[in-house]
Each structure stands twice: as structure tokens, then as C-alpha cells.
Amino acid sequence: MSIATVNPATGETLKTYEAMGEEEIERRLQLAEATFRTYRTTAFDERARMMRAAADLLVQDQQDVARMMTTEMGKPVRQARAEAVKCAKAMRWYADHAEELLADEEPSDVDVKDSGATEVRVRYRPLGPVLAVMPWNFPLWQVIRFAAPALMAGNVGLLKHASNVPQTALYLEDLFHRAGFPEGCFQTLLVPSRAVDDILRDERVKAATLTGSEPAGRAVASTAGEMVKKTVLELGGSDPFVVMPSADLARAAEVAVTARCQNNGQSCIAAKRFIVHTDIYDAFAARFVRGMQALKVDDPLHEETQIGPLSSEQGRKDLEELVDDAVRGGATVLCGGKRPDGPGWYYPPTVLAGITREMRIHREEAFGPVATLYRATDLDEAVLIANDTPFGLSSNVWTHDEAEIDRFTRDLEAGSVYVNGMTASHPAFPFGGVKRSGYGRELSGHGIREFCNITTVWHGA
Structure with missing residues (x-):
């Protein structure tokens, strides 16, 4: 199967890519799992350094990136440039705030003593590889608002982007690589929608986030529920x-x-x-x-x-x-x-x-x-x-x-x-909906904690 960029202003096919096969998907899943084992131990200041570098590169690339997005999905080029700049700001926001948002928390002394402990802490630990199924309408922003908090929390990302924006999807992988993130920290999977179910069922994938249509959300939620995996869904709105x-x-x-x-x-x-x-x-x-x-x-x-x-x-x-x-x-x-x-x-x-x-x-x-x-x-x-x-x-x-x-x-x-x-x-405000608009929250402290293991650490005498 091929995945193509078709210019919506003309109907012309501009670029065509072959979808990744099972061997390449397996290689990338292995790499994601291996990278997570070491990346999860990196310090916040090291993650922040790389995230700020990615933001700087995105600002430098904004003219070319804007034209690429516009020819892939049709948004006015001025709005596309603004989207790139907004993404860079969000990346810097999480670089600046992730450590404090995920700092250990301590219950009150009364609660600690009542439990029989000498010390109790709540710690936020990363989950592992997170699958992001993202739409075409904001092809940079939808991904960055997942990737920035997920990577700053110590997770690694697997992106299944919309099939009509393959150039943007590949650019994002390259962006994080150029910024110094370890290979495997953020990978694009050029695959059709039907491949998502098998990828989500893989034990190495620990959670998923989806922004898209109601049917797509139901499908991901159904599989994730069967596999007992955490999901965040942002679906339609009226x-x-x-x-x-x-x-x-x-x-x-x-x-x-x-x-x-x-x-x-x-x-x-x-x-x-x-x-x-x-x-x-x-x-x-x-x-x-x-x-x-x-x-x-x-x-x-x-x-x-x-x-x-x-x-x-x-x-x-x-x-x-x-x-x-x-x-x-x-x-x-x-x-x-x-x-x-x-x-x-x-x-x-x-x-x-x-x-x-x-x-x-x-x-x-x-x-x-x-x-x-x-x-x-x-x-x-x-x-x-x-x-x-x-x-x-x-x-x-x-x-x-x-x-x-x-x-x-x-x-x-x-x-x-x-x-x-x-x-x-x-980035500072929680984002998400109720009813058929989905569940969970992106952005802010609520968003970065969605893909964390909220761990109680109890110390006895």
C-alpha cells in the first residue's frame, strides 16, 4: 500500500511513500522498548535541553514547514506558520515546567503518621512507549501537544499520523532526531489505519492517545480496553x-x-x-x-x-x-x-x-x-x-x-x-471534552500526568 501527499488545492499527487511492512514495524517497536529503558533515567535538565533544541529548529524551519503543511492539507500558509511557532512555544513551556509538574508529592504529616509510615511520597514515573494516532487538521500541533509532555515525562513516542500528511509525519521524527533525542525516542510509523489494532495490542506499547473521529476513537478505546491499556481520546466537537x-x-x-x-x-x-x-x-x-x-x-x-x-x-x-x-x-x-x-x-x-x-x-x-x-x-x-x-x-x-x-x-x-x-x-490549560468528545486531558499538568505511573512510595520504621 502507498501513502501519498495530494495537494487539496489542485488534486495533484505530489509524493508517494510505501507503507512500512511487518518487519520494519517490529524493528521500530524493538527500538522503542530498548530506548525507553535508558531514556527513562535521563535527568529533566537533559530532556529540557533537547526539547528546547527541537523548538529552536522548528522556528528556523517554519517557512518550509508551513509550505509543506499547506500543500499536504490546505490550511492558509500564514496559519501554518503560526502553528509552527505555537508548537515551539509549547515545547519550551514543557521544557521549563515538566520537572515541577512531576515533582514528588508528600501527603500531610497527619496522613503519614496515621498510616504507620515514617515517610510517604507520591512519585510520577513514565509508562513506556506510547502510541499516538493523530489527525491531519493541525498536523504539527496535534502531535507536539502529545510529544512534548510525553517525552519530558520520560516516555517514548510512536506516531501513526493521518495518511494524507506523510511529509509532516516524517519531518517530526527528523526534528527530534536532529535535536539530539536518542534514536527510538520518537518514531513515525508510516502505516495504514488497519495496522493500528495490531500495534496497540503489542505488549511493548503501554498506552495510546488519539485525536480524530468518533469511529476511530471507539476502535482504539475498544482494543485498549480489551488489553487494559490507558488511553486519552479527543474526538469531535460541535x-x-x-x-x-x-x-x-x-x-x-x-x-x-x-x-x-x-x-x-x-x-x-x-x-x-x-x-x-x-x-x-x-x-x-x-x-x-x-x-x-x-x-x-x-x-x-x-x-x-x-x-x-x-x-x-x-x-x-x-x-x-x-x-x-x-x-x-x-x-x-x-x-x-x-x-x-x-x-x-x-x-x-x-x-x-x-x-x-x-x-x-x-x-x-x-x-x-x-x-x-x-x-x-x-x-x-x-x-x-x-x-x-x-x-x-x-x-x-x-x-x-x-x-x-x-x-x-x-x-x-x-x-x-x-x-x-x-x-x-x-500548554498551561487542560484540554479535552466530555460526552462523545472523548475523555482524559491533554496539556498542562493534567496532560503530562496522563501517561505516568502514579506511584505511592511508603517507608516504614
Whole structure:
């Protein structure tokens, strides 16, 4: 089987790679296991030195890396450069903070004495080789937010990246090697999705993390459960963006456009459902539609482009089917809604109104620049609509009413609530969701401890 880079702006196949066979996979698993035995004993300052070196190299490479990502999956090149810089910052953050985040902890003296011990410590120890199954939409960031904490904790990484970004996958392995990490610390497995099950079942693989679709998450969770292995899953999202009368309407509408269309609308944490109080609905809708229509759709390698192509022909087809289903059900298209002529897998920024619970787009994630508008009569209805989804990744709330803020932060079913701002991931903040958006957390201290053996060390007299 071959794994290929296909430029989504043209449909042209740029590079083709042969998938790794069983012998190469076995060699890499052996190497990962052997490397872990020694790498786990390295000091934090040594790991930090190598992680900072990798960050420096990534910043130096950002122009070339950005063009590579753009030609593999279509994001505007300016956003691709920003992704590379963000990754470097996260790597430095973990280099700076990992030791303190994983420092031994001591229970209170009362607890220690009550246990009959002279000393008790809680120690965080690495697990071993961790398999990362990663998506194409943020081909650097999704990997680095796993790799930086995992490597700083003393684990080693095995990356099964999305098959449409093989160049980025291979670059990441080379990046860590050039930074001085021992061979086998971070390896890319160029394999098809069907190979994941056997790799995860291998006893040398101690845990797995997946960011991707619900079906992929179920498959990994099922195998990991059978093998009794730790997993972290970050799956889909259909994030609400709630706007109440006290909000700064102009700012909310401006941010709403970015929140929906970042990364060509192909982001799990992109706002997708815009729930607006009836008193300001018409004014918000007018501003929002104008902003969506003003976005420049063009070649993603052009600096001024704001919307590039979707990552695949199938992705565009899936999005079109959601829009067409909504229109057949009575939704109104306020802008967009039709694919343009010409090469590439482009789809215009689109706003749909009049959404009902019977429409697929109400309950399924729209992975592309398509927004749905909802009218809420009051706070209660806004919360009800926001939670009426199988997903619970993040949420956005626009209001200056403290009582409303308290209610939203208490009752919204999501892993994050962003008030008067757009959802974004940051290395210092835990990231993850509830319901079908997955479980576990990435980033922050919570993320680095996910793949650690939390060990109680008890000393008697």
C-alpha cells in the first residue's frame, strides 16, 4: 500500500511513500522498548535541553514547514506558520515546567503518621512507549501537544499520523532526531489505519492517545480496553457560541467569523453552532453574514488567503451532504452553500438559519466553513440548545451579565467555557471534552500526568 501527499488545492499527487511492512514495524517497536529503558533515567535538565533544541529548529524551519503543511492539507500558509511557532512555544513551556509538574508529592504529616509510615511520597514515573494516532487538521500541533509532555515525562513516542500528511509525519521524527533525542525516542510509523489494532495490542506499547473521529476513537478505546491499556481520546466537537444582549455585538460577530473559519473550518474546537438571543439575533446575523462573505477564498499559499480548500474530496462531499440535507429540511442559506467551479476541494463560507432537531447538521459535526444560526428566547433556552448535542469539547459565551456567566460556566456541558473570547488551546490549560468528545486531558499538568505511573512510595520504621 502507498501513502501519498495530494495537494487539496489542485488534486495533484505530489509524493508517494510505501507503507512500512511487518518487519520494519517490529524493528521500530524493538527500538522503542530498548530506548525507553535508558531514556527513562535521563535527568529533566537533559530532556529540557533537547526539547528546547527541537523548538529552536522548528522556528528556523517554519517557512518550509508551513509550505509543506499547506500543500499536504490546505490550511492558509500564514496559519501554518503560526502553528509552527505555537508548537515551539509549547515545547519550551514543557521544557521549563515538566520537572515541577512531576515533582514528588508528600501527603500531610497527619496522613503519614496515621498510616504507620515514617515517610510517604507520591512519585510520577513514565509508562513506556506510547502510541499516538493523530489527525491531519493541525498536523504539527496535534502531535507536539502529545510529544512534548510525553517525552519530558520520560516516555517514548510512536506516531501513526493521518495518511494524507506523510511529509509532516516524517519531518517530526527528523526534528527530534536532529535535536539530539536518542534514536527510538520518537518514531513515525508510516502505516495504514488497519495496522493500528495490531500495534496497540503489542505488549511493548503501554498506552495510546488519539485525536480524530468518533469511529476511530471507539476502535482504539475498544482494543485498549480489551488489553487494559490507558488511553486519552479527543474526538469531535460541535461547540456552541452563545451571544446574549449585554455582549459587545460588533466584537462578538467579528470573533465569530474567525472562530468558525479558522483552519478552513476544520477544527474540533471551532465554534459551529451560533446561539443568539432573540433581541439581538437580526443585528448579529447581519454582521456575521457580512463577515463570512468578506473572507478571501484562494490558493492557500497566497499570503492574503483566509480560506483554502478542504483537505480531501471526500471531506467536501460530506460537508455538502450536511448542507443539502438541512436545505431539504427547510433551512435558509444566508450565504454560500454551493461549491465553486474549478480545481481543488474548495467550499465557500456558509451560514444556515432555521435549523431544526431533525436535520443531520444539528447533531453531526460540520467539518468545514459552515455555520448554523439558532434563535434563543432567553437564557434557559440558550443553555438547552447549547447542550443539545452529543459532543462536549468547548464552548463560547458572550455576555457581561455576571449572573449569566455563572449560569453558563455551571451548566454548559463542555470541557472548556470561554467567556467573551474564542476557544484556543494553550500548554498551561487542560484540554479535552466530555460526552462523545472523548475523555482524559491533554496539556498542562493534567496532560503530562496522563501517561505516568502514579506511584505511592511508603517507608516504614
